[in-house]
Amino acid sequence: MSRLSIFTRGLIKDNAVFVLMIGLCPALATSSTVRDGFGMGLAATFVVVCSNLLISILRKNIPNEVRIPIFILIISTFVTIIDYMMQAFQPELYRALGVFVPLIVVNCMILGRAEAFASKRSVLDSVLDGLGTGLGFTLALTIMGTIREILGNGTFLGMTVFGEAFKNSPVIFMIMSPGAFLVIGILKALINKYVKKEL
Amino acid sequence: MKSPALIFLGAFLVNNIVLMRFLGLCPFFGVSSTVETATGMGMAVIFVMTLAAWITWVVFNAVLLPLNLVFLRTAVFILTIASLVQLVEMFLKKSYRALYNALGIYLPLITTNCAILGVTFLNIDNKFSFIDGTVFAIGTGVGFTLVIITFAAIRERLDLAPINPSLRGYPISFIAASLMALAFLGFSGLFGLT
Amino acid sequence: MTSIRQMIITLFIVAVTCAVVLSFVYAFTEPRIAETQAQLTLSGLEEVITAYEYKKIIPDTLWQAVDSSGENVGVVFRVFPQGYAGPIPITVGLDNNGKITGIRVASAAEGLAETPGLGAKITQPGFTEQFKGMTAADVALEQEGGSIEAITAATISSRAVASGVKKGIEMYGACLIPSCDPHMVFAEAERFVEVIKDTLWKAVRGADTLGIVFVGVVEGYLDDIKFMVGYNMEKIITGVAILHSQETEGIGEVIRDGEFLDKFRSGIPEAVSGATISTKALINGVTSGLERFKEYVE
Numbered sequence: 081m082s083r084l085s086i087f088t089r090g091l092i093k094d095n096a097v098f099v100l101m102i103g104l105c106p107a108l109a110t111s112s113t114v115r116d117g118f119g120m121g122l123a124a125t126f127v128v129v130c131s132n133l134l135i136s137i138l139r140k141n142i143p144n145e146v147r148i149p150i151f152i153l154i155i156s157t158f159v160t161i162i163d164y165m166m167q168a169f170q171p172e173l174y175r176a177l178g179v180f181v182p183l184i185v186v187n188c189m190i191l192g193r194a195e196a197f198a199s200k201r202s203v204l205d206s207v208l209d210g211l212g213t214g215l216g217f218t219l220a221l222t223i224m225g226t227i228r229e230i231l232g233n234g235t236f237l238g239m240t241v242f243g244e245a246f247k248n249s250p251v252i253f254m255i256m257s258p259g260a261f262l263v264i265g266i267l268k269a270l271i272n273k274y275v276k277k278e279l
Numbered sequence: 280m281k282s283p284a285l286i287f288l289g290a291f292l293v294n295n296i297v298l299m300r301f302l303g304l305c306p307f308f309g310v311s312s313t314v315e316t317a318t319g320m321g322m323a324v325i326f327v328m329t330l331a332a333w334i335t336w337v338v339f340n341a342v343l344l345p346l347n348l349v350f351l352r353t354a355v356f357i358l359t360i361a362s363l364v365q366l367v368e369m370f371l372k373k374s375y376r377a378l379y380n381a382l383g384i385y386l387p388l389i390t391t392n393c394a395i396l397g398v399t400f401l402n403i404d405n406k407f408s409f410i411d412g413t414v415f416a417i418g419t420g421v422g423f424t425l426v427i428i429t430f431a432a433i434r435e436r437l438d439l440a441p442i443n444p445s446l447r448g449y450p451i452s453f454i455a456a457s458l459m460a461l462a463f464l465g466f467s468g469l470f471g472l473t
Numbered sequence: 474m475t476s477i478r479q480m481i482i483t484l485f486i487v488a489v490t491c492a493v494v495l496s497f498v499y500a501f502t503e504p505r506i507a508e509t510q511a512q513l514t515l516s517g518l519e520e521v522i523t524a525y526e527y528k529k530i531i532p533d534t535l536w537q538a539v540d541s542s543g544e545n546v547g548v549v550f551r552v553f554p555q556g557y558a559g560p561i562p563i564t565v566g567l568d569n570n571g572k573i574t575g576i577r578v579a580s581a582a583e584g585l586a587e588t589p590g591l592g593a594k595i596t597q598p599g600f601t602e603q604f605k606g607m608t609a610a611d612v613a614l615e616q617e618g619g620s621i622e623a624i625t626a627a628t629i630s631s632r633a634v635a636s637g638v639k640k641g642i643e644m645y646g647a648c649l650i651p652s653c654d655p656h657m658v659f660a661e662a663e664r665f666v667e668v669i670k671d672t673l674w675k676a677v678r679g680a681d682t683l684g685i686v687f688v689g690v691v692e693g694y695l696d697d698i699k700f701m702v703g704y705n706m707e708k709i710i711t712g713v714a715i716l717h718s719q720e721t722e723g724i725g726e727v728i729r730d731g732e733f734l735d736k737f738r739s740g741i742p743e744a745v746s747g748a749t750i751s752t753k754a755l756i757n758g759v760t761s762g763l764e765r766f767k768e769y770v771e
Contacts, residue, residue: 101449102305105393109301143480149358150487156354157491161498163353168505171513175583179400182353186393188305252591257299258460265453273445350499351492467558467588 086205090213096189097220097264098271103189106180107221108260114237117225119173121218123166123181125211127158128190132198132210139199151194152185159185189213227263228254283414286407290418293469296394297426298460303394307427308452310388317431321424323385325417327367328395331360332416335399336409356399361390394423430459518549521575522566530656535645538566547574550645554637557629559586561595565604565638567645573612576604576638592630600624600631609642643667655686658703658712662686673766676703684711685769691758694750698728702737702759706770713737713759728755 094100097107103124110120131154135142142150163181166174174181184190193213198206230236232254234247241247253259296302303324310320335356343349368386371379389395398419402412433455442451518527524538524546536549547568553560562579578596579585587593594600603621604612613619614635616628623631643666655665655674662676662683674686684705691698703711713734727733727748736742741760744752 101308104304104308105301108304141483143483146480146484149361149484152357152361153354153487153491156357157495160350160353160495164350164498164502164506168502168509171506171509172583176581179397179404182400183302183393183397185353185357186396252588253461253464256460256464256588257301258457258464260301261453261457261460265450265457268453269443269445269450272447272450348492350495354491354495 083205083208087208087212090193090209090211091216091219095216095220096213097217097224098267100189101268102192103187103217104264106183106187107217107224108257108264110177110180111221111224111228111260111263112255113176113229113233114222114225115173116176117221118218119170120177120180121214121221123162123177124184124187124190124217125214126162127155127184128193128214128217129207129210130158131155131190131194132206133203135194135198136201136203136206142199147199148191148195151191151199155190155194156185189217224260224263224267227267228259232256232259283411286411286414287418288469290415291422291425292463292466295422295426295463295466296397296419297423298456298463299467300397302397303392303423306385306388306392306394307423307430307456308449310385311427311431311434313435314428314431317427318424319381320385320388321420321427323382323389324392324394324423325420326382327360327364327386327389328398328416328420328423329413330367331363331395331399332402332412333409334363335359336402336407336412339403352400352403357396360395360399364390394419426459426463430456433459517564517577517579518566520577521564522547522549522568523574545569548645550641552637552641554633554640556587556595556633557592557627558588561585561587561630561633561637563634563637563641565641567642571608571642573604573607573638573642576601576634578634587627587630592624592627594624594627595630595634600634604638609639612639612642655701655703657714658701659684659686659705660711668769673769675769676705682706685766687762687766688716689758689762691754693728693754694748698751698754698758700755700758702762704763704766704770708767708770710737710740710759710763713755715755728752 090096096103106120106124111117131151134154135151159182162184166177166181193210197209201209226236230241231251234240234242234250251259254263290296294300297304297307306320306324311317338355338359339349339352343352343355348355364386368379368383371383371386398416402415405411405415407415430452434452437451437455446454514533515527518524518536518538522538525541526539527536527549528539529536530548534551537545538547538549540546547566549564549566551562551564553562555561562584564577564579566574566576568574578601580596581587581593585593585596587595600622611619612621612635614621614623614628614632616623617632619635621631621635655676656662659665659676661678663678665674665686666677667674668685672688676683676686684703686701686703688699688701691700699716701714701716703713705711715728715734727745728751733742733745733752737759741756744756
């Protein structure tokens, strides 16, 4: 497998949210605005890249029988690091993401990459794989955040999109929980119809 | 301070863990193809969620807080829950065979259920007492069970319905969940709960 | 197959390393987090009243706004009235005349639970600007005879803000008198309910009335002395505080002395020689105040 295909696998072909349907909880919960979705995506990317890197470095020293607890320890360490960093430097984003920041630790996407890829492959490949997976997750959350913020709040990154009239009476339910389920349902249907066959 | 009854109703209906808080979506979509499996999963979640709320509350308030080790919360909680699930599985297998047969296959799936870990974090963030935390965990678990069983019933009907092939499977399930969430939105503001 | 011992050792090393790394991260970020939090609260206060410094009176609830020369310019307080979907966090600034200098409703990211796009519109300037310049008496929605235009389809949220602000001013408005806080003289009370405007408050905790707090003015040696007294149900003075006095430095100023004021807690003290006029004035003021308001503690 070429380096490029390692990267694009996680980014597009096996996109965690749209194709594999994992990591759904944060994908739905934190995609009500572009900023929140993008922020969550980057936080998860940081964790998956760092944990892939470290696990790949240590892969020959980790006894097979206790690998899962060790992976969880490593992942939760990076999750706690990003948790505190975000509290210190991005307090508003942290408040918006709430409990979903520490919950990155149970995102199956991250443990999945550690188990399926980083514990077997070279350091560079593992970092690329983590980067692809993380950015694919970020991409999915940003797309959902864009759709939901534009329709539900009439804005994109806080800027008014369709004029004041729409901003004052947007499709409110799009930024609420039913909107999250609806957007991912329709996106998944579109992917099934137009995209999946070509991949 | 909220009364336990309000905490229960808040966790059960108003802030339903799946439809409003978006936690536990993996089992919600993954183990809801029939009402029977959904019921089993729901019961296992109530059981483990309550135990996890107890044990993490004790660990946090008796160990992490006095030793000023709160920064280890995430790591300690996830490992505690993982070991708890293992122990419960072993214990049920040996001592309560009937219960094990009913819940056993769902237990391993629960370790990665973010609803369990989410509830333990929310317990700490809300500074709940031991009793309040227990009530919150039970309310959340019952709320999870209610929606997963309802959702399974809807999905059983959807399987028989003539649906556009692009919408089959996940897409129509998401849309059904969206409608359920819309219905649950009607509970918001009930008793002034958030 | 790895030996059990090797497994345990590896697991132990990893766990200890993680804990050590995290303790460093924690030590590094902890002060930053506290600073960021304080900064956030402060910027929220700055939005509603301009001042050089905000002196904390009740943590997270009440601040005294002070300008660069140390003069009090007003107070800032936070209230959490029950809205449609939960408590609404509101910050209100008041100038010394009891007029609102600005209000700020926290956004969804800061804990507002009102329906996005409907109730949540109470955060917008179009709504909050209407409160500027009002006194407690003016704060009312159009539907209730006031002049505040409610958000369309969000009357509950709008009304909650209006009544929260109004109640807040009634509760903390007394603190406008320079450097006053009823808690200074009645620490056990949770809140104070005004009985006579700017003069008498009931000290309340939960549903119980604990006592009263009153403000009085007497003629001193040089200028009027304004003071505040807390008096509980057991007929014991819980505290006396001087709100305003300009007595002779070093002599009459003894009435500002904590030691002297504390004597009131164990009964009415003797006048202090050398500052007889000032201390007597205060003692008489407190005694006549108690005489006047004692029926309220029965």
